[in-house]
Amino acid sequence: MYFLYWPIFLKLMARMFTPQYFRPKFVIFVGFIIIPSILIFRVIVTFFQALDYILFPGFWRQKVIQPVFILSNPRSGSTFLHRMLEKDERFTYLSLWQSLFNSITIYKLVGLITHIDKSIGDPIGWLVDKLDGHFFKGWDGLHKAGLRYSEEDEFLFVSSFLAPGLILFFPYLHEVSEIFSIDNLPEKARKKVVKNFRLSVQRHVYASKGETFLAKNAVAGGRLGIYQEAFPDMRAIYIHSDILKSIASSLSVFSKPWSFHSPACYQRKYESMSVIEMVRTNYQGIISHRYNFDPENAIDIHYEDLVSDPEGTVKSIYQHFSLSLSEAYKSSLRHDSIAAKSYKSSHVYAIEDYGFTEDEIKQYLSSMTPENHVFDEQYRKLE
Numbered sequence: 034m035y036f037l038y039w040p041i042f043l044k045l046m047a048r049m050f051t052p053q054y055f056r057p058k059f060v061i062f063v064g065f066i067i068i069p070s071i072l073i074f075r076v077i078v079t080f081f082q083a084l085d086y087i088l089f090p091g092f093w094r095q096k097v098i099q100p101v102f103i104l105s106n107p108r109s110g111s112t113f114l115h116r117m118l119e120k121d122e123r124f125t126y127l128s129l130w131q132s133l134f135n136s137i138t139i140y141k142l143v144g145l146i147t148h149i150d151k152s153i154g155d156p157i158g159w160l161v162d163k164l165d166g167h168f169f170k171g172w173d174g175l176h177k178a179g180l181r182y183s184e185e186d187e188f189l190f191v192s193s194f195l196a197p198g199l200i201l202f203f204p205y206l207h208e209v210s211e212i213f214s215i216d217n218l219p220e221k222a223r224k225k226v227v228k229n230f231r232l233s234v235q236r237h238v239y240a241s242k243g244e245t246f247l248a249k250n251a252v253a254g255g256r257l258g259i260y261q262e263a264f265p266d267m268r269a270i271y272i273h274s275d276i277l278k279s280i281a282s283s284l285s286v287f288s289k290p291w292s293f294h295s296p297a298c299y300q301r302k303y304e305s306m307s308v309i310e311m312v313r314t315n316y317q318g319i320i321s322h323r324y325n326f327d328p329e330n331a332i333d334i335h336y337e338d339l340v341s342d343p344e345g346t347v348k349s350i351y352q353h354f355s356l357s358l359s360e361a362y363k364s365s366l367r368h369d370s371i372a373a374k375s376y377k378s379s380h381v382y383a384i385e386d387y388g389f390t391e392d393e394i395k396q397y398l399s400s401m402t403p404e405n406h407v408f409d410e411q412y413r414k415l416e
Contacts, residue, residue: 037075038222042194044209054205054295062294063202074133075192081136085236089137092239093232099330100234100264101354103249104257105272106316108282110339114272115249117347117369119183121362125241126248130180132188135233140240186248189233190215190256195226197252197311201290204304206311213314214255223259231263252311254318261325268354269326271319274336280312280394281382287311288387302388309389313398329353344370 048054049064085092101124105111119126131140150157165179178184190196195215200206211217215226238246253260261267287308291299298304323331332353339346344366351358358366384394 037072038193038195041209041212045194045199045203045206048203048205048208054298056295056297059295067202071192071194078134078136078139078192081134081138082236084138085136089239092137092236095235095239095243097231097234097238097246097264099266099268099354100246100248101268101270102253102260103247103270103272104253104319105249105251105336106274106276106279106283107251107312108279108286109251109272109274110336111249111251111272113343113373114270114339114347115183115247117343117366118247118350120365120369121359123245123356124247125238125244126183126246127186127189127237128181129178129184129188131237132184132186133180133192135189135236137236137240185250187250187252189230193226197255197315200287200307200311202294204288204291204295204298204307207307207309210310210314213311214318216256216258216318226256227259227262230259234263252315254315254322257318257322257325261322267330269331270350271323271331271333272336272339273333276312276316276398277384277391277394278382279316280309281384281386283312284308284384284387285382300387305387305389309394309397340373342370343373 046064046068049060101118103111103115103118115126118124130143134140134143146157161180165181185198187196187198191198195212197206197213199212203209206212216223218226234246238244257269284305288299288305291304295304332350334346334350347366348358350356384391
């Protein structure tokens, strides 16, 4: 990616110092801890990515054949599906630390350190588990998170300030709305993003010895053109779900960090529009791009079917893509399906908790362009 995409970065920084948002806790935590941390990560990764060209010069010729991307509204089962599919040994996927440190050289160093660590009793592994338990405890009951758990490819874009995921730190992201649809970046910038996204995936696949790349993202609707330009033969799994329920759940999840660093914004109606706009543009992007795929490279599934019959849903995906199921994976899938059916969520989400009515949200969603309404009608026919 870019080292930093300045137009968006400067807008985000400028808003932080306006009277509406300038609060000591917010500026100190986000402006002097989070942003410098992201930039430090970027410098470190850029250095090691340069070493990749010297130590592993063949990686940029690595073929990435028919990568699989799971796409959905936020909070619509993409993590659940991904974590079932990732147990199939044919797939390789990004763990959180790999998306943060996207470099073959770093992968190799981590592998060496892990091997040494395990031989002396795993003290580093213990420390990582403790850190995960502290920093990701807010995600308990949502999905298991940590440096060694699979995650979205979002962090490949966060470090360049080109990701909707930055909403965790910036409650005013809807005021910098171009971040939701980077397919619309100026052509020169867009081409660079395509190239570097392709290289990021090539690095990972090279380090994984050519396995099929599996990814998921619930806010990537505005960059599906970039995905497909990077990998024209990509396969897409679309999870259909109720967008109103997705918005309610997303308001709960994505505004959670605001209660710490921006309590004045927490559950305020204006800032909540950032989350609603993120979900809307993601959904709109999926609708707009859905028919750019050849039928054999895309499949639509329903959230309700995924939850009620996960095993059958996964088998339908494999059948559509003409993939075989190994006996080992069939056993794993059956076990996951039984466990999933016994799971009951303890979370209840309501749009009204954030000052909105259902009619207000429906009216806002109706602001999609006429072109998108046509796509929306076609999209819904699939249901």
